[in-house]
Amino acid sequence: MPKLLEVKNLKTQFFTSAGVVRAVDDVSYDVEEGETLAVVGESGCGKSVSAMSILRLIPWPPGKVVGGTIHFMGEDLLTVSEDEIRTIRGRKISMVFQEPMTSLNPVLSIGLQLTETMQHHLGLSLEAANKRAVELLARVGIADPERRLDQYPHHLSGGMRQRVMIALALSCDPKLIIADEPTTALDVTIQAQILELMKELTRELGVALIVITHNLGIVARYADRVNVMYAGKMIEMGQAKQIYHDPLHPYTLGLLASVPRMDQPRGERLVPIIGQPPDLTRLDDGCAFRARCRFAIDRCSNEIPSLQETGDGHSVACWRANEIRDLRAAS
């Protein structure tokens, strides 16, 4: 079965006064129909940029996709015309953003923002679009949807707005939804509401979902597969269980160790990753993580490890991937 989305050797760079930021550097991955894929990483690792690159939403200047291919349902999104990509945006691939407070236009009514998309993509009449908008709002758990159509975003709380965003994303029956940190700005109880809703709806409608997040807990709860990014590169990919129980990259390992966990005894000391993330304008020919890596060897300074499959769809980019299980046990 062909993959829904295949990203190959994607490179996105930002040309700033401080230099070229290699935000996404030779990243390849794919998404299958209906699955939920999580992209995990810390801020600035390129996870959002890689998602935005798919829909060519990187603002130029300063950002630009400089290489690679993105095949979606047989088409390379990076080469289709501006008109064609517009027929894909919101129609076949839609996005949910991090900031529900600012992602909706404050001066347009909720109804208009919902219906204009459907009118535009599905050619629905205003009446039909309104009807569907009411259904969608009800579907995402907004009470009294008819009344909401005439309201403006500021009438709604953050959680409600994110529900509207989800309704918007679902409005044209997309094949894929990209959710970029969809719950980061929300309180923990609301976060749970939203995530449950997304999970339920995507399963039900068979929509594939890419969740971009830094929260390892969310990933564990909702994702089928997990991609871990660091400094613009994919460093580990695999089933959620593999990533959490058998991490092969020292960074993944460190990440897991540095999070306090509710299910573990209190008072245990955390094991942080030392140092700071690298400056993306000054990457060299070595592994970007080596300065913070407990297991770094000479080779790490000279050669960039590429992503290697270790079996079962589990890949990792580390020169010492083979030894990592032993090293992990030893430390």
Added chain:
Amino acid sequence: MTLATERQPSSEVGVQAAEPSFLEIRDLKMYFPVTEGTVHQKVVAHVKAVDGISFSIARGETLGLVGESGCGKTTVGRCILQLERSTDGQILFKGRDLTQLDQKALVPVREKIQVIFQDPYSSLNPRMKIGSMLAEPMRVHGIIKDPKQRQARVNELLSVCGLDPKFSDRYPHEMSGGQRQRVGIARALALNPEFIICDEAVSALDVSIQAQVINLLEDLRRQFNLTYLFIAHDLSVVRHISDRVAVMYLGNLVELAGGDELFDRPTHPYTRALLDAVPIPDPEVESHRAHKVLQGEVPSPMNPPSGCVFHPRCPLAVDSCRVSVPQGREISPGHWVACSQV
């Protein structure tokens, strides 16, 4: 309503009876007026950010204060710091009521109570070098008069916080978030405080950095015998660092207990919902958890619900919750909860 603290550091047990408790909050209220009018400003409503809460902190302990945004936890911290003048209630720091002190009398108190803010980007003055930022409080308070010694102390503070002394010549924007937060901590330490309020001190940091800072805070507490009020919304971090934890909802304290007690036996329905909502970074564990989602949203603090403020969202709510404000009670030693249904 005031609670005796559950755990006392051994060194202070003996004097506890004679000495008033380290910090005691009594029935603290902070109402922000909503005014209307031009020349004569008329108060038409209040935002009840903090609506009568009481607790105490013993010397050397860490009290975690959790709740969702807008629950008033940050306001509590600001009231203790006297950045806001509270509407009512007392804040007793080592027996002195801070709410009664004027700006001048507060100066020596400010040396003893310090704060670490959430945002490492906005809590440092971007126009000041790190060195002068750390030296400034010492100079102003006349703690170290000799500039050389002051520089030595700055270097020491930086080292203590895990930063190279070379950073004292740097401006904040030349540093990463984690490094800046360390500077924030160093600044808080500059006056040799006894008590530090950590207002979401690690929330804005990436996970790998967060752990570094949490470890640093723990080390410093041990090293300098500090007392923390640790305000945060991230339950797993609070659980990790706190001796006791207080849970706030809409300006009210709903539950307060020792760390293990609270997380092992959450009693208030809100605390339970909060704990349920926190995902655990382990797919195995997660797949076995029941995901009970708390419905609804937090009401406006300008017009809070009658009776128990949590009743509109509470799965246990009964009719009486609508009218009567639940009285807090101690359900086991040191475990205090404000719910009539548990």
Added chain:
Amino acid sequence: MAIAQTAIENIVPEETRDPWYVQFWGLVRRQPLGAAGGLVVLIMLFATIFAEVLSPYDPEMISFEHMLVAPNADFWMGTDAFGRDILTRIIYGARTALFVGFTAAFVGSTLGLILGVASAYFGGIFDLVVQRLVDILMAFPLIVLALAVVATLGAGTLNVVIAITIPFIPQCARVVRSSALAIREIPYVDAARALGFGHSRIILRHMVPNVMAPYLIMLTTFVGHAILLEASLSYLGLGVQEPTAAWGLMLQGGAEEFAESAPWVPIFPGLAITLAVFGFNLFGDALRDLLDPRLRAR
């Protein structure tokens, strides 16, 4: 001092900066209009400093034998009704313009800065009174206020500066106040308060340096404004007075009356004003782009 498992951050990233000319060239390429404006400003500064060397004649000496001469090899921009070389008077006029412009802009925006920050920091009654006052002054059109001040104090260079300065104060105070209000909410001010610092220290050390961006932007645009206002006042006969070389003054009186047969008399000073204000505005715009993070390309 043993720090257990927390490693010291000994990796101090080296600040590798491009040499100044590379940075400068980068700036010019990113802000070509701003660079053009900067060039105009530089030319004006140059003219101001070296007026004596640059100008071929005495700016105030009347020589009737050269009355209203059209531009030629001796008088590149012609002469005015008193036979004074227009080029010379334009060069010296740059000095007057910069003096009026900078003094008014600097004093006006600095007083506005102090007032605005203090107003934001103290709030309450003080803020209320200052804001009312600012409201009132802002309701006067700039030129009306300046006119009233000149009428009170009389014409002449220094009085013109005062007249122009006064309306700048509330303008700057308002802008600075809104910035300062935002800064007051930023935690480092709270941190300073928590550290027990006094009002003056917080205002001067922690707030003022951080409202420098709007301040500098206001300052540069005010220079342009001031030059225009001075020209307007001079045109009304209330500005700088003869025989001082000043651009607005050069546009007034005979310049307009004899415009048809001696068009060089009004045209060149008008161009000088336009170019100067153009330069300062471009420069100010570039400065705004560089300093104002809201407009900076993200």
Added chain:
Amino acid sequence: MHRYITKRLLLIIPTLLGAAMIIFFMLRLIPGDVCEVRLAGTGLFVDEAEIELCREKLGLTKPVLVQFYNFVSGYLTWDLGESMWTGKPITHEIAIRFKLSIQVAIMATLVAVLIAIPLGVISAVKQDTWVDYVVRSFSIAGIAMPSFWLGILIILGLLIGSQKFFGEPWMPPIYYVSPFEDFWRNMSQLIWPAVATGYRYSAVVTRMTRSALLEVLREDYIRTARAKGMIEKIIINRHALKNSMLPVLTIVGIEFAFLMGGLVVTEQVFNLNGLGRLFVESVGAQDFNLTQQLVMLVVLVAVFTNFLVDLVYAWLDPRIRYG
């Protein structure tokens, strides 16, 4: 909303009172008075006693506080007094000029907005291209060029041009005729000052449109609209323009208020009998009564325009609900 309107209207009172105090006492600081100009200023011989008599008749010999009281109480009872120069009622003096000033203000606003909004949008959409640079240079030139100088050039151009093409020099009419009386004559007088000031005005509005639009285009909801697959035209017209019109509206309000009283120099150039020229003349003649009332009017117009702008804001931006 009603409360807000009342509140805003009440706020006008202290502003007017403050303005009254400032202008009243400032004028009293000026040496000389209207009688001296009127009687001695012509070079003709005049008896000193006559000047003193004139002062007495105009109430200039009364104590300053009494004069101030009369001024304020007169204002409150809509008795604005008489011009010290012409002896005509100030309401009459102002009414004549008001017609012209408001017409020029409206025409200049039309000229400005019609030029500015499209230019501002183009400039923002094509940010940092040569189109943007040209538009920005054009608009900054408008701000940099003294509008009275532009006026001088326009008149000069008309005189020379008409002579060249029609053999007879032509200049725009120098006195006002109402557009309802003779529309073309009215237009042929006022279009030129409207263009001369409208250029500067449009420059201000263009710049505001550009920067507001640029800011809005960086907002998250524009990204949302793009991610929805909306076409660029709809994004600009529907999603961005409405938001960016708010600051533009403010600047239009400020400029409009300015044009009502601040056109002092341009009105000189075109011999417009407007409020600005009246202001200059009244200041020049020390016609205290008239100057005071003009300032009060200009302040009132400014405050009221601000108020209207705020109301339109509330109408345009659903977030704003004054209560």
Added chain:
Amino acid sequence: MKKITRKFVISVATGAFLAVGLTATVMAATPQPGGTLSFVVASKIPSYDGHQETTFGMGHPIRPFYSLLIRVNPENPADPADFKCDLCEGDVPEATDGGTKYTFKIRSGITFHDGTPLTSADIKATYDKIIFPPEGVPSSRKAFFKMVDSVEAPDANTVVFNLKFPSGAFIPAVATPFNFVYSKKDLDAHGYDWHKKNINGTGPYIFIEDIPGQHVLGKKNPNYHFEGRPYLDGFKAISAPKMAVRINAIRGNQASIEFRGFPPKARDDMVNALGDKLTVQESDWNCVLMSTVNTKRPPFDDIRVRQALTLAVDRYAGSKYLSQIAIVKTVGGLVFPGHPLAASQEELEQLIGYSRDIEASRAKARALLKEAGVPEGFKFVFNNRGVDQPYKVVGTWLVDQWRKVGLDPQQTVKPSPQFYATLRKQFDFDVSIDFNCQSVINPIADVSKFLCSAGNNYSQCESQEVEDLYNTLMRAETLDEQRSIMRQYEKAALDFASGAITLWWYKINPHREYVKGWKIAPSHYLNQHLDNVWCTDGKCS
């Protein structure tokens, strides 16, 4: 085109009292009725009451609504002694009873615009208001009539002025163009302030409207007492304070004429542009800018310093060049240069500051300054008025002239009120521009400005010599006697140097060629009733 200009420029160097020529065609043409004359006025109208106002800004638009008892001869306005009856009949009466009684016969059949017939009672009421105003009623020229004892109206057609003593100044005073004749009925019914805001005269035009700052409209008075006049259907006096606007308005045919005066350069430009569509009339002008020295302020209390100031000024070069750009031209002494009492060129050159040898004069000035201990580069305050033509032009020139003898004047230019406050009350100046300008030319009265005791002398000086000479001058009876004493007075006043004449003004009135019948006078106050003005071929619209 240039030729035409030259034709009208009459040299005054000959001393002949002649200001204007009108071309033969103008003289010969028959007046055509009809049309509305548009003219531009530089100044604003204070009130309509001529008896208390002094500005031409009111004179030009309001004078045509009124008649005078007598007026300067409209066909020969240049002659200061040529008066004609307006409301009176026949010739201007000669004095009787030893020069103390003037009896005027009033025309009959004249009505005011409101229909009231005019009688001698109206004339008496008018002159009583001017000469003997009740307490609190302003009358600006009451002092002109110090010689008048009473005014009588023995019958409806006779007015008698009884003088206290004979005076040659009486008739010029009566002819002052501001002595509008009002109706007794109006004065009785409405009081003495009514004419400030209302107009009811017997003049050639009837008031229609006054839109302040814009224009005054008048229409033809069909019952005007001069048969067949006025020729025009009406006039429109358009307010245009800026000189450039007035120049362009005539160029661009938005107005046909301006009655104050334009600088020569503007005339040349207009002539170039309009050619034979333009007529230019020129005349010496009975106005002069002076420099007044504050004699109370050292070092200006020293006569040598004051003399140095006037010696430094090159009047002849100034005349040559300033006359191209400003409304000044003629070098003259205290007396209006066209008048028989004026100094001849030879006499003039004997006066201090009038020598042809400017280098010698300036050397003398430097020597005097040195003697008086005034250092090189001495700074002093030079007070000037914020009016372009000709104040600021002359001021700029004076600054340059004084710099040439090592002085450094600091010019402060003030708006009119502040300027007069400085001059009349505050005295915080060292040297100031001053202005003397009268309507009907009457040198003996006009030169009184140089008396230290005069109310309009702002130098704060004291000089008995000048005072005594003036008294002698007043008593002089024949023209020759007057002339010789005037020379002594002139020399004394200029030597004393508390004030110095700069250049006499020069009046240039370019107007559209189709405007006929108006003749330039040596004062912009005179000959403004417009009853003899007409337009050719309906070109006035």
